[in-house]
Amino acid sequence: MAPREIVVRVNGEEYRGSAEPRVTLVDFLRDELGLTGTHVGCEHGVCGACTILMDGRTVRSCLMLAVQAEGHELRTVEGLAPADGPLHPIQEAFSEKHGLQCGFCTPGFLMTVEELLRDDPDPSEETIRSRLSGNICRCTGYQNIVEAVRYAAELTREAAP
Amino acid sequence: MSATTERPRLAVGRIGERLPREDAVPKVTGEFSYASDLSTPGMLWGDTLRSPHAHARVVSIDVTAALGLPGIHGALTHEDVPGKKLYGLEFADQPVLAIDRVRYVGEPVALVVAEHPEQARRALEAIVVEYEPLEPVVDMERALEQEPLHPDRPTMGHGYRDDRRPNVVRHLVIRHGDPDIAGDVVVTGTYELGIQDQAFLGPESGLAIPDGEGGVDIHVATQWLHVDRDQVAPCLDLRPEQVRLHLSGVGGSFGGREDLSMQIHSALLALHTGRPVKMVYDRAESFTGHVHRHPARIRCEHRATRDGRLTSVRMQILLDGGAYASSSTAVASNAASFGLGPYRVDNALIETTAVYTNNPPCGAMRGFGAVQTCFAAEAQMDQLAAELGLDPVELRLLNALEPGDSLPTGQVIEGSLPTREVIRRAAALPVPDQETLPRDPLRLPGGTGNTTTGEGIRRGVGFALGFKNICYSEGFDDFCAARVVLHADGSAVVHSAAAEVGQGVVGVMLQVARTELGTDEVTLAPHTTATVGSAGSTSASRMTWMAAGAVRDACRAALEERERRGGGEVDVERVHRHPRTTPLDPETGQITGERAHVALAVAAMRVVVEVDVELGLTRVVWVGTAQDVGKAVNPLALEGQIEGGTAQGLGLALMEEIVTRNGAIQNASFTDYLIPTALDMPPVEIELVEVPEPDAPYGVKGVGEPPTVVSTAAIVSAMRAATGRPLTRAPVRPDDICL
Numbered sequence: 001m002a003p004r005e006i007v008v009r010v011n012g013e014e015y016r017g018s019a020e021p022r023v024t025l026v027d028f029l030r031d032e033l034g035l036t037g038t039h040v041g042c043e044h045g046v047c048g049a050c051t052i053l054m055d056g057r058t059v060r061s062c063l064m065l066a067v068q069a070e071g072h073e074l075r076t077v078e079g080l081a082p083a084d085g086p087l088h089p090i091q092e093a094f095s096e097k098h099g100l101q102c103g104f105c106t107p108g109f110l111m112t113v114e115e116l117l118r119d120d121p122d123p124s125e126e127t128i129r130s131r132l133s134g135n136i137c138r139c140t141g142y143q144n145i146v147e148a149v150r151y152a153a154e155l156t157r158e159a160a161p
Numbered sequence: 162m163s164a165t166t167e168r169p170r171l172a173v174g175r176i177g178e179r180l181p182r183e184d185a186v187p188k189v190t191g192e193f194s195y196a197s198d199l200s201t202p203g204m205l206w207g208d209t210l211r212s213p214h215a216h217a218r219v220v221s222i223d224v225t226a227a228l229g230l231p232g233i234h235g236a237l238t239h240e241d242v243p244g245k246k247l248y249g250l251e252f253a254d255q256p257v258l259a260i261d262r263v264r265y266v267g268e269p270v271a272l273v274v275a276e277h278p279e280q281a282r283r284a285l286e287a288i289v290v291e292y293e294p295l296e297p298v299v300d301m302e303r304a305l306e307q308e309p310l311h312p313d314r315p316t317m318g319h320g321y322r323d324d325r326r327p328n329v330v331r332h333l334v335i336r337h338g339d340p341d342i343a344g345d346v347v348v349t350g351t352y353e354l355g356i357q358d359q360a361f362l363g364p365e366s367g368l369a370i371p372d373g374e375g376g377v378d379i380h381v382a383t384q385w386l387h388v389d390r391d392q393v394a395p396c397l398d399l400r401p402e403q404v405r406l407h408l409s410g411v412g413g414s415f416g417g418r419e420d421l422s423m424q425i426h427s428a429l430l431a432l433h434t435g436r437p438v439k440m441v442y443d444r445a446e447s448f449t450g451h452v453h454r455h456p457a458r459i460r461c462e463h464r465a466t467r468d469g470r471l472t473s474v475r476m477q478i479l480l481d482g483g484a485y486a487s488s489s490t491a492v493a494s495n496a497a498s499f500g501l502g503p504y505r506v507d508n509a510l511i512e513t514t515a516v517y518t519n520n521p522p523c524g525a526m527r528g529f530g531a532v533q534t535c536f537a538a539e540a541q542m543d544q545l546a547a548e549l550g551l552d553p554v555e556l557r558l559l560n561a562l563e564p565g566d567s568l569p570t571g572q573v574i575e576g577s578l579p580t581r582e583v584i585r586r587a588a589a590l591p592v593p594d595q596e597t598l599p600r601d602p603l604r605l606p607g608g609t610g611n612t613t614t615g616e617g618i619r620r621g622v623g624f625a626l627g628f629k630n631i632c633y634s635e636g637f638d639d640f641c642a643a644r645v646v647l648h649a650d651g652s653a654v655v656h657s658a659a660a661e662v663g664q665g666v667v668g669v670m671l672q673v674a675r676t677e678l679g680t681d682e683v684t685l686a687p688h689t690t691a692t693v694g695s696a697g698s699t700s701a702s703r704m705t706w707m708a709a710g711a712v713r714d715a716c717r718a719a720l721e722e723r724e725r726r727g728g729g730e731v732d733v734e735r736v737h738r739h740p741r742t743t744p745l746d747p748e749t750g751q752i753t754g755e756r757a758h759v760a761l762a763v764a765a766m767r768v769v770v771e772v773d774v775e776l777g778l779t780r781v782v783w784v785g786t787a788q789d790v791g792k793a794v795n796p797l798a799l800e801g802q803i804e805g806g807t808a809q810g811l812g813l814a815l816m817e818e819i820v821t822r823n824g825a826i827q828n829a830s831f832t833d834y835l836i837p838t839a840l841d842m843p844p845v846e847i848e849l850v851e852v853p854e855p856d857a858p859y860g861v862k863g864v865g866e867p868p869t870v871v872s873t874a875a876i877v878s879a880m881r882a883a884t885g886r887p888l889t890r891a892p893v894r895p896d897d898i899c900l
Contacts (some may be wrong), residue, residue: 034200037191046831077191095185102663103188104412141804159765
């Protein structure tokens with residue numbers, strides 16, 4: 001099928017690219033736009049490594065086609081903190097609390113947590129575990145990830161007026 | 162060029178401090194470049210045609226039609242391999258590309274290279290291979306009587322017992338004392354474990370770039386750069402220095418990247434086309450693209466006195482190594498050496514057989530042979546405790562193996578092994594009270610999938626003990642190089658090929674260098690074969706010990722050299738070796754020198770589970786563990802290793818199994834191969850027991866494997882307590898626990 005031009009806003013910037021209609025959004029982000037911070041772990045929506053935000057809500061970018069993102073506002077891990085600026089509180093918390101080892105799953109977790117903390121600025125452990133249960137981490141056993149989310153919530157609340 | 166690993170960010174820290182990861186910042190910003198993120202201008206894409214048969218004769222391969230398709234730059238078969246046609250981690254028994262026979266489903270048969278990955282995929286479909294299917298060997302017991310899959314017996318003649326039965330990879334018999342000696346009580350059992358997958362999140366990927374002078378640079382996620390190079394070069398008919406391996410970002414490994422995946426293939430395609438070639442496996446291909454944990458069948462007979470002292474143990478251990486040898490010989494040795502568990506047993510007969518079959522190849526996975534036997538031996542200890550009416554913890558304390566005692570191989574334990582201390586510390590951790598009903602469904606076995614209000618819940622508390630060796634064994638020349646460049650301004654650069662796979666060795670090396678050099682101005686150069694000698698493998702819980710030793714030695718030598726010269730820049734490389742080991746006697750399984758294993762580490766774990774015996778669902782409520790760690794270099798990272806290692810053991814206890822039918826994997830996806838999530842994994846309470854290892858730098862021990870060894874056994878022990886069922890198979894299935 002012939003490639004189509006696709007215009008999306010990613011991390012506040014307008015991107016133009018072209019992709020055949022069958023190309024997944026994650027492949028488009030990685031291969032066409034060069035945004036390789038979003039990872040592909042299972043290609044069918046189970047592991048959550050490819051989680052990004054579309055219009056503020058989490059989506060599995062491996063389960064969407066690039067053409068479906070046309071006209072939407074996307075946010076990826078690269079857009080969490082300004083380049084050369086301070087880390088986003090969630091990034092800071094994951095670094096500080098050892099919420100990662102190999103780090104391959106991390107961008108997907110960070111985007112899931114971004115949505116979680118917007119929905120619930122002070123989540124219980126149960127809520128955290130439940131909301132993260134669609135993201136697989138093979139290295140950490142999740143304990144430090146849960147710690148990191150609690151700490152990120154604390155940092156976010158402190159930063160809020 | 163984006164094909165280099167991000168240089169780790171500088172953070173301050175000395176040995177013993179709780180430190181965040183050195184590479185945490187690039188990993189949380191998305192800048193960190195994993196193998197699958199690599200790209201370079203002019204890059205082509207390679208893909209692999211794999212066998213659909215578990216066992217077949219290859220009659221012919223025709224790539225003509227594939228070559229005529231758009232965007233195709235080449236299609237290669239075994240005839241295009243310029244050098245050696247066979248390779249292997251320890252024994253060269255595996256074809257680079259199938260020659261006249263395929264031995265497992267997923268075995269590489271041909272390669273294509275194209276402008277676009279989709280073109281490559283279509284070209285694979287155009288390759289015509291004529292197979293003549295043969296009867297597959299899929300049962301590990303029957304394998305010993307069926308036609309040999311490797312009639313040339315590649316693992317024989319390497320100092321192992323010469324076993325003439327067909328399909329034996331290694332047969333190891335350890336005879337210790339008088340195994341026929343009687344006991345007052347006897348308990349027997351047969352235990353089985355399924356195939357576990359490493360399931361690292363970042364699938365296999367690599368980028369090979371021809372250097373224009375006949376050589377090639379390979380950027381890849383691996384565990385041991387130099388041994389990759391030494392396997393790749395002969396197949397390409399190149400000298401080792403013409404093949405340079407560079408570590409790209411590694412998305413987890415857990416043993417699954419110890420064997421080669423696409424290293425030779427991508428290099429063949431790059432040299433064939435004269436262009437950079439990238440290969441990325443998808444998840445389904447990853448399941449056939451690396452070795453797995455050996456499935457096992459273990460028969461045990463434990464004899465003891467009435468007061469609970471073990472008098473003799475017999476074990477028969479059968480391991481299915483699948484189609485190629487990989488590290489099966491070493492897995493067999495570990496299964497046997499640590500089969501009894503950390504208990505003093507004066508009389509034992511341990512017979513281990515690893516076999517070739519047409520099942521998926523098995524090799525290294527975290528715990529490496531000790532996981533399987535720990536599951537069996539600890540079940541036996543629980544059974545013995547029940548038979549004698551003794552407390553399971555007391556029984557373990559009574560029989561605990563300590564320094565001065567002997568392993569069944571005759572090796573006297575001289576290093577640290579605080580077995581009683583870890584038992585006491587783990588047993589002393591307070592167990593949480595039973596939660597009342599009704600409760601939030603998330604806290605029921607099976608979570609919101611549990612449709613009851615918890616009427617069928619039974620609680621159980623279990624305990625287990627596990628141990629294994631640290632570093633390589635049986636006479637292997639195990640060493641690690643490090644190079645330190647001291648600049649005139651006082652800053653330093655450390656070169657090491659030690660593979661950072663997520664475990665944190667980058668941090669360890671920087672902590673050591675900062676401690677030794679007394680400066681924070683230390684950075685790490687990219688990991689590569691091009692600038693420094695071999696570091697050995699990130700496996701066998703050895704990398705912290707070996708890299709710490711090498712960096713320490715190089716730092717001290719660099720300081721001496723600078724002192725001698727009176728200043729200026731110095732550049733020194735040093736090689737660290739742990740104390741030598743010697744092989745086991747092929748007939749008796751006894752040591753032939755002072756030791757076959759360098760050092761040991763032990764862990765104890767206490768677990769609370771709730772089993773819903775109506776629905777066959779299990780919730781692990783709580784885990785408490787005490788682990789012998791020598792010296793904690795970075796306690797924060799170490800605790801992360803224990804928690805993560807425990808999660809993998811929980812997976813093997815409850816849900817993780819590669820299911821095969823006639824040798825073919827039936828569940829090569831994360832929908833069908835289940836991995837613990839945040840809802841499956843409870844917090845782990847951790848006690849670190851620090852008794853320095855006398856032969857190790859700073860007294861360190863490896864820490865990655867013991868939690869995985871012990872946790873499957875401990876969780877299933879708790880499930881037995883909850884259900885009263887013997888539960889002799891891991892993973893435990895819902896049917897096994899429905900009462």
